Amino acid sequence: MRLLIVVLALLPAGLSDEEYKKLQPELRLKSKGWASLPWRATLTDAREAAIKEKKPIFMMVDTGNPIGFA
Amino acid sequence: MNDPEVVELLKTRFIPYALDNVENPNLTPAEKEFLSAFDSGAKACTIGMTAYTADGRKLASGGGYEPASVKSLIKKALSEFKPETVSATVPPRDDAAVASLRRPPEGGLILYVTWKLIGEIQAEGNATTGNGKYDKVFQQSLGSDRLWVRKDEAEVLAAGSFPESLKGRMMRHHVQYVLSKDAKSLDVSIKGGRIEGMVPLSDSKRADCLGFVEAKDGKVTRFELLIKGLGRRVEDDGFSACLSVVPKEMPVPVAIFFELADPREGLARVLPHRSRGESYLK
Numbered sequence: 001m002r003l004l005i006v007v008l009a010l011l012p013a014g015l016s017d018e019e020y021k022k023l024q025p026e027l028r029l030k031s032k033g034w035a036s037l038p039w040r041a042t043l044t045d046a047r048e049a050a051i052k053e054k055k056p057i058f059m060m061v062d063t064g065n066p067i068g069f070a
Numbered sequence: 071m072n073d074p075e076v077v078e079l080l081k082t083r084f085i086p087y088a089l090d091n092v093e094n095p096n097l098t099p100a101e102k103e104f105l106s107a108f109d110s111g112a113k114a115c116t117i118g119m120t121a122y123t124a125d126g127r128k129l130a131s132g133g134g135y136e137p138a139s140v141k142s143l144i145k146k147a148l149s150e151f152k153p154e155t156v157s158a159t160v161p162p163r164d165d166a167a168v169a170s171l172r173r174p175p176e177g178g179l180i181l182y183v184t185w186k187l188i189g190e191i192q193a194e195g196n197a198t199t200g201n202g203k204y205d206k207v208f209q210q211s212l213g214s215d216r217l218w219v220r221k222d223e224a225e226v227l228a229a230g231s232f233p234e235s236l237k238g239r240m241m242r243h244h245v246q247y248v249l250s251k252d253a254k255s256l257d258v259s260i261k262g263g264r265i266e267g268m269v270p271l272s273d274s275k276r277a278d279c280l281g282f283v284e285a286k287d288g289k290v291t292r293f294e295l296l297i298k299g300l301g302r303r304v305e306d307d308g309f310s311a312c313l314s315v316v317p318k319e320m321p322v323p324v325a326i327f328f329e330l331a332d333p334r335e336g337l338a339r340v341l342p343h344r345s346r347g348e349s350y351l352k
Contacts (some may be wrong), residue, residue, distance in 0.1 A: 014268060014278030015298050023296060027327035029182045029214060029337065033077035037086045039336035043101040044168050046087040047160050050124035054153040058084035058144075061091050061111050061118040068214055068309040068343060 073137035079144050084121065094346040098167035121147035125157035135204045172345060177221030179290060180331040180338045185213040185248045186312055188323040193315035198308045205315050213311035216342040217244065217328065220351055227293065228285035232260050240328065243344035245269060248313065248326050249277055250302045265295050275300060293330040
């Protein structure tokens with residue numbers, strides 16, 4: 001364990017501000033178009049909005065994280 | 071889904087809704103009954119897309135990883151949709167049942183969580199990625215989820231400290247998912263609004279962390295944390311996005327990003343995939 005700590009301490013310093021500025025925009029969800037969609041929190045909310053706005057419901061449905069792939 | 075025409079059509083002509091129908095369904099009994107009463111697509115598997123009317127008539131289903139298939143679904147749905155034939159009423163809202171659904175903790179925060187590969191790799195797909203057909207799409211994709219932060223944790227963050235319970239939730243549900251169980255702990259601290267530290271990995275390796283926290287009047291107004299390290303292949307029917315095509319047994323550079331969401335945004339209201347289970351917020 002002591003050796004591990006020494007090795008880690010000798011590794012080059014971590015993430016630089018420059019690298020952060022480069023990576024951050026690529027990881028921001030707000031840069032993705034679909035993230036701006038007005039997703040509804042519940043099916044009841046979606047149905048009420050669909051009636052009010054005279055629109056169909058578009059449902060992403062999965063057996064797991066339904067919008068995990070952007 | 072990021073094709074500008076697809077985004078515009080979904081934004082202006084549809085009511086978008088996302089459902090995890092198996093692992094994390096957050097439906098009232100009446101909602102379950104509604105979805106099972108017609109071919110709603112609620113039994114779909116990976117990347118299922120379906121369009122239907124508010125009174126329960128399917129318009130189109132299908133979709134996929136490329137814009138053309140999503141556009142095809144959208145166009146079919148719009149051509150089938152006749153608003154004048156949709157029942158103008160929905161059953162009385164069961165407020166008690168809707169209120170019982172899981173929702174973000176009162177006074178807490180919602181964080182967006184994303185992950186991506188850094189640089190090029192020799193993608194290694196599988197049946198989920200079309201055995202090579204969609205490897206490039208997966209490789210360039212951004213993984214996405216959300217994370218809930220309790221009110222007491224938000225207060226600690228606003229005061230300039232990083233709550234251990236939040237570190238644990240980030241590790242269990244996101245950092246270890248992307249970096250694998252080799253990730254031991256989130257060793258970060260806040261100093262002068264900067265989050266710095268690392269995640270020790272096996273073989274004396276580590277992932278580096280950098281982020282920022284700002285607060286005003288006791289409320290967190292900015293939270294960002296970026297972690298850069300080595301990620302591994304995750305095969306879970308495509309939900310891991312870019313991690314689906316990482317070559318087996320070959321860690322590659324990845325980045326994970328946590329960012330404060332505006333709770334008024336639609337996407338922020340979608341349940342975190344990992345929020346299932348009683349222990350999530352502990």
